[in-house]
Amino acid sequence: MKLxxxxxxxxxxxxxxxxxxEQMVAEGRKRPHLAAILVGHDGGSETYVANKVKACERCGFRSTLIRFEDTxxxxxxLEAIARLNADADVDGFIVQLPLPRHISEQRVIQAIDYRKDVxxxxxxxxxxxxxxxPCFLPATPAGIVELLGRHGIPTKGAECVVLGRSxxxxxxxxxLLMQKHNPGDCTVTVCHSATRDLKEHTxxxxxxxxxxxxxxxxxxxxVKPGAVIIDVGTTRVPDPSRKSGFRLCGDVDFENVAPICSWITPVPGGVGPMTICSLMQNTLLAARHEIYD
Known part of the structure; x- marks a missing residue:
């Protein structure tokens, strides 16, 4: 088993x-600028946005954080989104999800200029x-595909089961995994709460x-011996032994599944960092106008 x-x-x-x-700046071009809108004080969202700000610093980006109360x-x-759409200095921005129930996530997503939808x-x-x-790929799926590619995990013709249909x-x-590229070319099955004989698929x-x-x-x-396991789950589970009072738990029983696998992602430290990294990649693409003029 390899991590x-x-x-x-x-x-x-x-x-x-x-x-x-740094090469862009040396050529006289402006630094990429990523903005984020955060509504409320959800612990997971606060941590995630803070990590995005740190990633911007690491990548040499400018970053802006706009906060609203959950009321x-x-x-x-929508007015704040319109202002960011119109701000030529902002290359891309996100609205951190989830949002309070009285706000329509779909209306918010559709209000974002697709050319800034990193x-x-x-x-x-x-x-x-x-x-x-060509487009801005959703961050977590793009991060998963990048992990498979950078670790040389073969995907062409592979049987891939995705658990979840969000x-x-x-x-x-x-x-992404069914498309004709590498990584990709998989035979993909999507399983969910209505799937019969789930274990037969996995x-x-x-x-x-x-x-x-x-x-x-x-x-x-x-899990069959030698399978590759990508664990996207990051559920907070109470843990009095931790200073934070919780620990992150994946969707996979790591202790018992890992010995069977060829490759497996840990939680934390697996897919999570790649999600933020993919956001940085999209922002760079936006700043360089490589997807949309």
Whole structure:
């Protein structure tokens, strides 16, 4: 069994991005500028946005954080999005999800200029991705594909089972892995809460991508020897022994599944760092106008 070290991979990519940015600046071009809108004080979102700010510093980007209380009206949020859309100095921006229930996530996502949608959630980017056109790819799926590629994990013709059908991970990673490129060319099965005989699917899989948000869901009896396991889960589980009072738990029973695998991502330190790294890659693409003019 080998660990897929997302943290080390992400650091290498950020170093590559930083070198490119310094070259851009030396040529007289402006530094890439990423903005983020954060609504409320969700602990996970706060941590994630803070890590994005640090990643911007590491990559040599400018960053802006715009905060709203969770009582903000949807119209106020849409106005802030319109201002960022119109700000020529901002190359890309994100609205951190989830949002409070009184705000429509879909209205917010569709209000973002797709040319600045570095999260890759706008319908234009989703549609372009689905037919293989250049676009901003959603960060977590792009990070997963990057991990597979950089670790030389063969995907052509592989049986891949995706557990979960969310718009953020499950659906887009399935789309990416079935396309004709490397990594890709997989035979993809998407499983979810209505799937019958789930274990029959997972036991055939050469690659399992677990994106359910259910700690320890994937057990050893669901995995064939030599499979590659990508664990996307990051659920906070209470742990009084930790200073924070919690620990992060993946969707895979790591202790019992890892000995069976050829490769596996840890939690934390696997997919998570790559998600932020993919956001940095999209922002660089936006700043260089490599996707849209």
């Amino acid at each position: 897929i070290d997302g943290k080390a991979t992400a650091e290498a990519i950020k170093a590559e991005i930083a070198a490119t940015v 903000v009206e949807e119209t106020q949020l 999260d890759g959630f706008h319908p234009v980017n989703v549609g372009r991705m689905s037919i293989g056109l 718009n953020i991970v499950g659906k887009p990673v399935a789309q 036991r055939r899989a050469d690659i399992i991508i677990a994106a359910l948000g259910q700690p320890g869901f994937v057990t050893a009896d669901m």
